[in-house]
Amino acid sequence: MTRDTPPISRRTALRTVAGAALTTLAGCMNTNESSGTPSNGSPSQNDQGPLQRVAVDGTTVVVELSEDTDVSQVNLIQPNGELFGQRDVATGAQQVSFEIGTSYAPGEYRVLALEGEETVQESALSVQPNLSIVEMGIGKNQPEKMWNSSSDKISKEAFVSVENQGNGPDAITQLLFIGDVPYPSDEEGTNYDENDDVSGIYDPEEDTEVDEVVIEPGEQLTLYSYRSPFAFVRGEGTSCESEEQTGSFEVIIETRVGTNRVSNTYSIHYSASEEFDNCEITISED
Template structure:
């Protein structure tokens, strides 16, 4: 299942945090006279050049062949930071790079040097549990989902939907525009962004485990459900889970209830997504 992301006029995002060098088509080593290291740091693609380089400008070419960015290199400078990702708190738009193969072109006085960068997020659901800090009926009806990014570029989770859960309010649909964060936690853009080789724990705003007491009132059931994870690059990943209910019944005045003790297991029948939709 895929969604077209809402993209602002700039059309691209800054990238998140990546510890270590970015995977390149061709290794960087001591024999490379230009590039020393290329990595993600927070919101930027960071290019470190050798001390004796003669680079005057760096161009980053997008997968469609257009120029993503042009950066002049000051004399003596060895580090260039290219903004790749922009998630603005409280606003209704953002910028997100298009996953795919980029070309980083170093322009020297008499030649150019090109390196290929493969920028693709790949997210996987690695853990699901009842919200551990729950203190209210609404909290107990929420799930905490841990996501790992095993790709080469950053993105973020913006919302959760569910299939097969008792609450129809969260059934198989997202409420806001793709990419706009709709989460209980985390709340800060720097924490929402999920960089390569990182994990992050998210709690959505929905109440997927809020039961209707008119149909059943029991905390001794086992159900299977599917979590739908909305990703800012426009993809949706799915993960099947088994929920075993136990504990006390917390009944509301609206004849809805949550259970205080849930055990959740991942069902290994789904995979994550790669940023190009494959």
């Protein structure tokens, strides 16, 4: 943290954590036992063979079959070659599904259509989340973005918009603020960054801290902080001073399936104040 006038020593050591979202292929099926992805990224349709469509819907792999199929069983094979699951196909059925949840191994899956013990068609499906942080802000500065714009609590909290551009679901298990924020998530503040049992994510509907938030393929959602990263606490983190200060911090989301950690870095500016908790904060993305 530095003042805009003569520099001062940082009160906190900014820990830089590399986070990168994996770029993934959209899942689809084709007619030649290999995956194929149309230019628009949507699942392709198949007019030949029993496998008409293979895609991820929410946290489920859905397999649609032709109307006159003789397929008796559909198997889903994991990227490591092991069987994920198998579904018997009832007479007249045109769809089976596999619930993959948010504990699956990302990568290329294979769907096998069987007549008896013979594989009559195979399709490949890439299942991979791709999360990114789209926007973040402070409740005090943007109350209209919070769950309740009239609550005093929102002034100390933050919102973070996250998008999943991949074609696999994921679970966000932790929301962290590391660096020159007033009350960071590490040992300079709330000290939960190494605690897997604490998410730091608030659910307005449940009015409590939740263990995780599931984000489906193509979904964009807003996370809310729970442990007041923008609250001024004397002797903790960064407080207001008589001269302006500038610094930086990271917003980090921990995930279960994808890259495990995705982050964005932001610049932060504190206005001058004679009171430790009465300055204005502005932020901008680096």
